[in-house]
Amino acid sequence: MFKSTNLDLFTFPFTNFKNKTYRYSNDLVALSEDKVNFMKITPEYKVQIKRKREMLEEQPEVRYQSFPHTMEMQWEFVELLIDLSINKYPEHFSVEKDGDQWTFTNHILGETETFIFGDESSLSLEPYDMIGRHFHNDFMLMVNRDDNFYLEVAQESFAALFSPNWNLGMSFNEIHGPVPFVSRDGVELTDRIRKFLLTIEPGAPRTRVNWNLMADRWDVNYETMDIWGPERDKVTAENAGKLVHLRVEEQWFIRMPRSNAILFVLDTQFLPLEDLVLRPEWLETTYFNLADIPDYMAEYKGMAPFLPQSVEYLENLMNSMKVK
Amino acid sequence: MYNSPVLYDQSETIKEKLSFNDKRKKHLIIYDQKAAGDVKQALTAHSQEELNYEPFEIEDAIKLQDLRTLLYSQKMGTHLYIASNWDHAATVFAEATEAGFTEDEIQTVIYGPKRRYIYCMKCYHTSEISDGDEVQCARCDAYMEVGPFFSKVRKGYIGYPFIPN
Numbered sequence: 001m002f003k004s005t006n007l008d009l010f011t012f013p014f015t016n017f018k019n020k021t022y023r024y025s026n027d028l029v030a031l032s033e034d035k036v037n038f039m040k041i042t043p044e045y046k047v048q049i050k051r052k053r054e055m056l057e058e059q060p061e062v063r064y065q066s067f068p069h070t071m072e073m074q075w076e077f078v079e080l081l082i083d084l085s086i087n088k089y090p091e092h093f094s095v096e097k098d099g100d101q102w103t104f105t106n107h108i109l110g111e112t113e114t115f116i117f118g119d120e121s122s123l124s125l126e127p128y129d130m131i132g133r134h135f136h137n138d139f140m141l142m143v144n145r146d147d148n149f150y151l152e153v154a155q156e157s158f159a160a161l162f163s164p165n166w167n168l169g170m171s172f173n174e175i176h177g178p179v180p181f182v183s184r185d186g187v188e189l190t191d192r193i194r195k196f197l198l199t200i201e202p203g204a205p206r207t208r209v210n211w212n213l214m215a216d217r218w219d220v221n222y223e224t225m226d227i228w229g230p231e232r233d234k235v236t237a238e239n240a241g242k243l244v245h246l247r248v249e250e251q252w253f254i255r256m257p258r259s260n261a262i263l264f265v266l267d268t269q270f271l272p273l274e275d276l277v278l279r280p281e282w283l284e285t286t287y288f289n290l291a292d293i294p295d296y297m298a299e300y301k302g303m304a305p306f307l308p309q310s311v312e313y314l315e316n317l318m319n320s321m322k323v324k
Numbered sequence: 325m326y327n328s329p330v331l332y333d334q335s336e337t338i339k340e341k342l343s344f345n346d347k348r349k350k351h352l353i354i355y356d357q358k359a360a361g362d363v364k365q366a367l368t369a370h371s372q373e374e375l376n377y378e379p380f381e382i383e384d385a386i387k388l389q390d391l392r393t394l395l396y397s398q399k400m401g402t403h404l405y406i407a408s409n410w411d412h413a414a415t416v417f418a419e420a421t422e423a424g425f426t427e428d429e430i431q432t433v434i435y436g437p438k439r440r441y442i443y444c445m446k447c448y449h450t451s452e453i454s455d456g457d458e459v460q461c462a463r464c465d466a467y468m469e470v471g472p473f474f475s476k477v478r479k480g481y482i483g484y485p486f487i488p489n
């Protein structure tokens with residue numbers, strides 16, 4: 001299992017403190033010009049890619065789904081990812097174009113992909129699946145039709161409670177059916193956020209951070225609920241530091257200029273609770289937020305069986321640091 | 325289309341009894357023998373006003389070719405009423421959405437039991453289930469709790485796997 005080792009690159013999820021703890025809201029924010037490009041290579045890059053590719057190889061039906069009519073959008077996605085990677089990391093990625101004959105090189109892994117742009121038969125995988133395997137993010141393509149968004153392509157290895165296989169073809173509203181999606185003041189959020197997404201324009205993506213806790217487990221999806229469900233009970237206030245990980249999903253919502261679809265990109269990062277000692281202010285903020293999570297949210301997020309133990313662990317940890 | 329509506333037990337098109345939508349220009353009524361009496365009654369009750377309707381009775385088995393010709397020949401503004409047992413209704417519903425009818429333009433009245441299906445999250449197989457919150461997958465035997473969410477693509481309710489103790 002990988003964890004974030006360079007904490008300067010870790011996306012700490014809680015920005016609020018004490019009197020304003022975490023609740024669901026329309027927390028989409030704009031990005032400054034230097035941050036619109038989501039590409040991020042961390043020390044974990046190679047481990048993540050290895051893991052991602054293993055999952056795609058072992059469970060293709062679980063991890064990748066697409067409709068056959070999406071090829072044009074898939075090529076738009078290929079072009080977008082190549083452009084973004086080269087813009088941010090010209091030392092790591094490059095492309096050569098000879099007419100429609102493209103050669104993309106990933107210098108970190110020492111790999112090249114050669115294909116005819118726009119011609120699926122020049123690749124052994126679907127274009128979206130091929131290029132997605134060079135980046136450690138999860139990628140969901142939501143097609144905009146009739147004021148809603150429909151999931152038409154998905155490559156997922158790390159996001160929690162997400163199943164490309166189950167969610168394929170669903171609207172934004174259907175996908176969020178299971179979420180107790182109400183604000184602190186009781187406002188129903190699904191439609192409000194769907195409408196907000198309609199206003200996102202090309203070149204001006206939005207971002208938000210989702211978070212969860214997981215108990216000694218990487219994959220938290222519906223497919224494996226029978227396994228991780230019971231495992232959650234083994235967490236105690238003593239072992240929570242090692243077993244329980246803060247699981248952070250940094251998310252981007254990008255409007256694709258040609259297809260008008262919204263590309264949903266996730267960067268999933270893990271930090272064991274014990275590593276919070278490295279940043280005492282994070283430790284304290286995490287403690288205050290977790291101690292105030294309402295039951296309905298803990299239930300939905302799947303952390304109800306081990307949240308109290310985790311909070312107790314953090315409290316003990318804070319006290320022991322004060323003593324020192 | 326991959327995300328065409330499908331008929332399932334919670335479909336918003338399902339009504340207790342036939343009631344004509346007055347805003348529509350034409351009413352196409354497709355029914356089987358079980359519903360014949362009720363359909364006649366509904367039409368008589370409505371006879372004062374002029375109702376532009378076309379009835380189509382399903383004999384023992386549906387003649388698909390006739391059904392398709394009928395559905396594709398409808399003009400804009402036609403409201404479809406399906407009054408039949410589940411299997412007939414499911415066939416007519418699927419053909420109608422294929423022919424371009426949306427859920428807003430369909431009313432369904434089911435005679436007899438409705439069918440329910442579950443999508444197994446272990447083996448991705450859709451199978452029919454009877455009542456109850458917990459079932460076993462017909463293909464892989466996994467135990468599943470029947471979830472409240474339905475997929476039009478998978479044509480079933482989500483089955484959350486669990487290991488019985």
Ligand code: HEM
Binds near residue numbers: 028210301
């Ligand atoms: C447009 C692309 C999006 C996709 C494909 C997507 C997908 C998902 C999925 C699959 C889940 C898990 C649902 C389940 O339990 O079955 C989820 C949960 C959630 N989504 Fe989205 N989502 C999108 C956009 C958004 C946006 C824009 C927001 C908020 C501003 C949002 C907020 C949430 C929240 C709060 C949860 C609950 C997560 C938790 O508490 O751990 N989503 N989403």
Ligand SMILES: [Zn+2]
Binds near residue numbers: 461463465
């Ligand atoms: Zn099964």
